Amino acid sequence: MLYATKSISIPSDFRKILSVIRANMEDKTIIESDYWPDHLIINDCETPFDMVTGKGKPLEEVYTYYFECPKCGQLYQLFCSTVQGCKGKWRPLIESDFR
Numbered sequence: 001m002l003y004a005t006k007s008i009s010i011p012s013d014f015r016k017i018l019s020v021i022r023a024n025m026e027d028k029t030i031i032e033s034d035y036w037p038d039h040l041i042i043n044d045c046e047t048p049f050d051m052v053t054g055k056g057k058p059l060e061e062v063y064t065y066y067f068e069c070p071k072c073g074q075l076y077q078l079f080c081s082t083v084q085g086c087k088g089k090w091r092p093l094i095e096s097d098f099r
């Protein structure tokens, strides 16, 4: 599931994706990445993923997180806004994202 783009349209989609991410972080299939696109830098002290998605944590308004495969360096982005419903996406970043 990690390798494909996955849309989030309802809260249960988001919860499902969070649990897949957490499981894959536990077995080190992916790690949280230091990557951050230059044009999106708004603050550089984002709360670590672990701290905002633990059990019983209230929903944040916006989630933007980057992960990477420690073996090949493939980057992934999790984006989700919970302001109006629950809209977002999990996706692998591709070459054109870096231009």
Ligand SMILES: [Zn+2]
Pocket (backbone or CB within 6 Å): 069, 070, 071, 072, 073, 074
């Ligand atoms: Zn890889």
